[in-house]
Amino acid sequence: MPLFCDVALAVPLDMPFTYAIPPGMEPVVGGRVLVPFRQKRMSGVVVELHDRPPRVATKKVIEVLDLEPVLDKHLLKLGQWIADYYLAPIGEVFRAMLPLSAEFKRSVTYRITDEGRLALHLAGMSGSPSRSQRTPEQQLVEFRALDYLAERESTREERLRAATRVSKELLSGMVRKKWIAREDVSEAREAARVVKVAVLLAAEPPAEASPPPDGPEAGHGKTLAGRAAKRLNQNQRTLIEALAASGGRVPVDALRELDIPHTTLTTLVRRSLVNIVDEPQPLTASRLKPRQSPFEFEFSPAQRAALARIGEAVTARKFSGLLLHGITGSGKTAVYLAAMRAVLEHGRSAILLVPEIGLTPAVAADLHQVFGDEVAILHSGLSNAERAEQWHRIRRGEARAVAGTRSAVFAPVSDLALIIVDEEQDSSYKQEETPRYHARDVAVMRAKMAGAAVVLGSATPSLESYYNAKKNKYALLELPDRVEQRPLPEVEIVDMRKEFQETGQEQVISRKLAEEIRERLEKKEQVMILLNRRGYSPVVLCRACGKALQCKNCAVSMTHHKRERKMECHYCGHVEHIPDKCAHCGSEYVYFVGTGSEKLEELLHGMFPQARIGRLDRDTVRGREDFERALNALNEGALDMLVGTQMIAKGHDIHGVTLVGVIGADMALGLPDFRAAERTFQLLTQVAGRAGRGQSPGKVILQTYFQDHYAVQFAARHDFSGFYEKELQFRAWMHYPPYSAIANVLIRSEKLDDALTWSGELGRWFEKTRHEGIRVLGPAAAPITRLKRDYRYHFILKSPSREKMNALLRAMLAAAAARKIPRTQVIVDVDPVWLM
Ligand SMILES: [Zn+2]
Numbered sequence: 001m002p003l004f005c006d007v008a009l010a011v012p013l014d015m016p017f018t019y020a021i022p023p024g025m026e027p028v029v030g031g032r033v034l035v036p037f038r039q040k041r042m043s044g045v046v047v048e049l050h051d052r053p054p055r056v057a058t059k060k061v062i063e064v065l066d067l068e069p070v071l072d073k074h075l076l077k078l079g080q081w082i083a084d085y086y087l088a089p090i091g092e093v094f095r096a097m098l099p100l101s102a103e104f105k106r107s108v109t110y111r112i113t114d115e116g117r118l119a120l121h122l123a124g125m126s127g128s129p130s131r132s133q134r135t136p137e138q139q140l141v142e143f144r145a146l147d148y149l150a151e152r153e154s155t156r157e158e159r160l161r162a163a164t165r166v167s168k169e170l171l172s173g174m175v176r177k178k179w180i181a182r183e184d185v186s187e188a189r190e191a192a193r194v195v196k197v198a199v200l201l202a203a204e205p206p207a208e209a210s211p212p213p214d215g216p217e218a219g220h221g222k223t224l225a226g227r228a229a230k231r232l233n234q235n236q237r238t239l240i241e242a243l244a245a246s247g248g249r250v251p252v253d254a255l256r257e258l259d260i261p262h263t264t265l266t267t268l269v270r271r272s273l274v275n276i277v278d279e280p281q282p283l284t285a286s287r288l289k290p291r292q293s294p295f296e297f298e299f300s301p302a303q304r305a306a307l308a309r310i311g312e313a314v315t316a317r318k319f320s321g322l323l324l325h326g327i328t329g330s331g332k333t334a335v336y337l338a339a340m341r342a343v344l345e346h347g348r349s350a351i352l353l354v355p356e357i358g359l360t361p362a363v364a365a366d367l368h369q370v371f372g373d374e375v376a377i378l379h380s381g382l383s384n385a386e387r388a389e390q391w392h393r394i395r396r397g398e399a400r401a402v403a404g405t406r407s408a409v410f411a412p413v414s415d416l417a418l419i420i421v422d423e424e425q426d427s428s429y430k431q432e433e434t435p436r437y438h439a440r441d442v443a444v445m446r447a448k449m450a451g452a453a454v455v456l457g458s459a460t461p462s463l464e465s466y467y468n469a470k471k472n473k474y475a476l477l478e479l480p481d482r483v484e485q486r487p488l489p490e491v492e493i494v495d496m497r498k499e500f501q502e503t504g505q506e507q508v509i510s511r512k513l514a515e516e517i518r519e520r521l522e523k524k525e526q527v528m529i530l531l532n533r534r535g536y537s538p539v540v541l542c543r544a545c546g547k548a549l550q551c552k553n554c555a556v557s558m559t560h561h562k563r564e565r566k567m568e569c570h571y572c573g574h575v576e577h578i579p580d581k582c583a584h585c586g587s588e589y590v591y592f593v594g595t596g597s598e599k600l601e602e603l604l605h606g607m608f609p610q611a612r613i614g615r616l617d618r619d620t621v622r623g624r625e626d627f628e629r630a631l632n633a634l635n636e637g638a639l640d641m642l643v644g645t646q647m648i649a650k651g652h653d654i655h656g657v658t659l660v661g662v663i664g665a666d667m668a669l670g671l672p673d674f675r676a677a678e679r680t681f682q683l684l685t686q687v688a689g690r691a692g693r694g695q696s697p698g699k700v701i702l703q704t705y706f707q708d709h710y711a712v713q714f715a716a717r718h719d720f721s722g723f724y725e726k727e728l729q730f731r732a733w734m735h736y737p738p739y740s741a742i743a744n745v746l747i748r749s750e751k752l753d754d755a756l757t758w759s760g761e762l763g764r765w766f767e768k769t770r771h772e773g774i775r776v777l778g779p780a781a782a783p784i785t786r787l788k789r790d791y792r793y794h795f796i797l798k799s800p801s802r803e804k805m806n807a808l809l810r811a812m813l814a815a816a817a818a819r820k821i822p823r824t825q826v827i828v829d830v831d832p833v834w835l836m
């Protein structure tokens with residue numbers, strides 16, 4: 001065994017740390033160890049084993065947590081790539097890749113194997129085992145441990161060691177000899193929805209297979225059956241009868257009611273009459289009515305062609321990237337599931353990534369329908385323990401199809417053949433904390449490393465992916481038609497400036513939209529209204545001094561929430577009472593300005609008192625279930641109208657909706673962010689796609705103050721390529737992605753002085769450092785100058801060469817460290833999706 005190991009710890013430092021390996025311990029590369037770090041114990045991932053003594057004194061590894069790697073060599077390499085590409089500390093990258101935080105308080109259990117029983121049996125016959133390098137005392141301890149385990153189900157390590165005084169070393173030796181099996185029982189396993197169930201294997205012990213009975217009955221001249229039955233004592237019989245009466249399967253907990261000692265059950269298990277299995281509880285089934293199976297309808301020629309291309313890419317067993325551009329309602333999901341099923345049929349693995357909001361119980365139900373137990377589903381609603389349990393299922397090879405949000409890209413599948421990224425443009429793929437990776441880009445890199453195919457699917461691909469397809473880096477697959485030839489909805493633009501001139505007042509709902517809503521309601525058709533701003537009023541102003549009520553932690557307005565009677569900051573969550581006078585001048589003339597989704601719902605109730613109206617935003621939706629419940633109500637016709645934020649825009653198939661109203665979806669166009677036009681185009685296209693998915697054609701009313709803006713115009717015409725050509729021109733002129741790599745360097749501190757000093761120092765450093773071909777803008781105050789108590793300044797770097805940009809960023813981090821600027825206060829965001 002090497003003398004030292006280098007361990008990556010989840011701390012904001014860019015290097016691993018060296019620890020000495022005590023004798024008897026056998027850490028593995030890619031496995032975790034527990035080590036002392038600054039008065040604490042931390043777990044980290046071993047990245048290297050070696051014999052090079054470090055220059056400083058080393059501490060020792062406390063415990064080896066994994067006997068086998070939790071990160072195989074592919075995932076280790078992927079982690080290293082992420083660390084380099086996003087300039088993230090390697091230990092923090094590994095932490096993000098491993099959903100095992102719940103396992104700190106895990107326990108290790110052992111159980112005896114058949115070979116162990118045999119060894120015990122042989123030892124009992126011969127008196128002492130032969131050909132052993134262990135001392136007689138050690139052998140004695142080993143057999144004491146085997147004996148102890150033979151009487152029990154799996155046993156925790158602490159209890160086993162306390163009872164038999166067996167050492168860790170001996171236990172490892174016994175595992176190697178396969179006498180015992182070690183299991184890492186995470187809290188995960190205990191807390192996950194797994195129930196121990198007793199399964200009846202046989203009502204009577206077989207006469208021959210069982211060891212000779214130890215009682216005096218042996219040799220009596222009775223029938224075999226009679227003899228066997230007699231060997232069961234009263235308790236054992238009662239238990240077996242109870243099991244038989246309940247169809248042979250009863251949860252162990254339920255057996256407790258029989259008031260029989262637990263040892264009876266263990267005895268029956270030992271005699272192979274009963275088995276105890278972990279039975280996963282069914283995942284919460286969808287409350288949606290079972291949908292038409294994704295495979296029951298005929299695939300269109302375009303779907304078939306896409307499927308065939310994906311199949312070719314998979315069987316080639318080398319990297320290929322495909323961009324699946326399918327308009328809303330064109331049946332992309334069916335293509336995904338069919339492609340994944342084909343991969344599984346070849347014994348290989350596939351990963352499907354979906355945006356946060358995309359993984360509804362309905363989608364989960366589809367996945368279960370297609371893949372049964374072979375699918376693992378990872379979503380944000382899982383507890384740490386459940387997440388860890390899914391992770392183990394994937395690693396054991398029980399689930400070769402994985403579906404999940406961002407971090408599912410790290411799923412430990414083997415023989416990866418296909419990764420699909422659904423709605424690849426969705427911003428939830430970008431992690432907004434260290435490591436700030438983009439799951440789509442990591443998916444592409446993972447596929448490259450694994451020689452797999454990656455499919456990026458979207459109705460509105462990101463500029464980057466579309467550009468890559470144009471440059472032939474990705475093959476472009478098109479699904480140009482909606483399923484069953486349903487037409488795309490007609491889009492009518494309402495110019496809200498004109499509306500104001502003609503009506504003489506600021507309108508929330510234009511006359512045109514009101515008229516269309518009325519018409520639909522009369523025809524018993526359904527309506528969706530998008531207003532991408534939650535709360536009642538987004539601004540509270542004072543008439544006397546003109547000041548707005550700002551969050552005390554952030555430089556943003558507090559939003560009024562009427563029903564919950566509070567003011568809330570949508571950036572940090574800070575809550576305050578509704579003010580009755582101005583905080584600045586004391587005037588009582590405070591008033592509420594603007595409209596959020598809560599107020600919109602109220603307005604619509606006033607206009608259409610007969611209509612049943614539901615609302616979908618982060619205030620009404622706490623989890624996936626609420627989300628689905630609202631959509632379900634719409635689907636079943638229990639609602640006439642659904643109002644909501646962008647949540648309502650994403651990928652739901654509600655057939656009764658024939659009108660979509662869009663209010664203020666162009667607000668983003670006023671923001672100082674180079675992706676504003678792209679986001680607006682995508683949101684408008686997505687929400688428009690909700691209309692007319694059933695028999696009746698759909699219509700969209702698009703209210704805007706920017707009616708001449710190209711994002712609005714192209715979205716209204718469903719002109720995807722028109723928008724992209726125009727937007728690519730703009731990006732090229734401005735040296736923005738995809739023509740340039742960019743990074744946002746944010747300097748933050750709760751102390752304004754620090755933020756100013758540090759950004760000034762780094763500004764001077766950038767000035768005097770030669771960096772050819774890299775533009776450095778800043779320092780400038782960030783668009784949101786204060787957020788979650790931090791004052792914020794930033795630099796934006798643009799460069800056609802990513803290598804040069806990252807080299808400069810690395811040098812900048814070193815310069816910041818030399819100036820004693822804490823690493824946590826300098827945030828480097830490579831390929832940012834959000835510059836605010
Ligand atoms: Zn005032």
Ligand SMILES: [Zn+2]
Nearest residue numbers: 551554569572
């Ligand atoms: Zn705030």
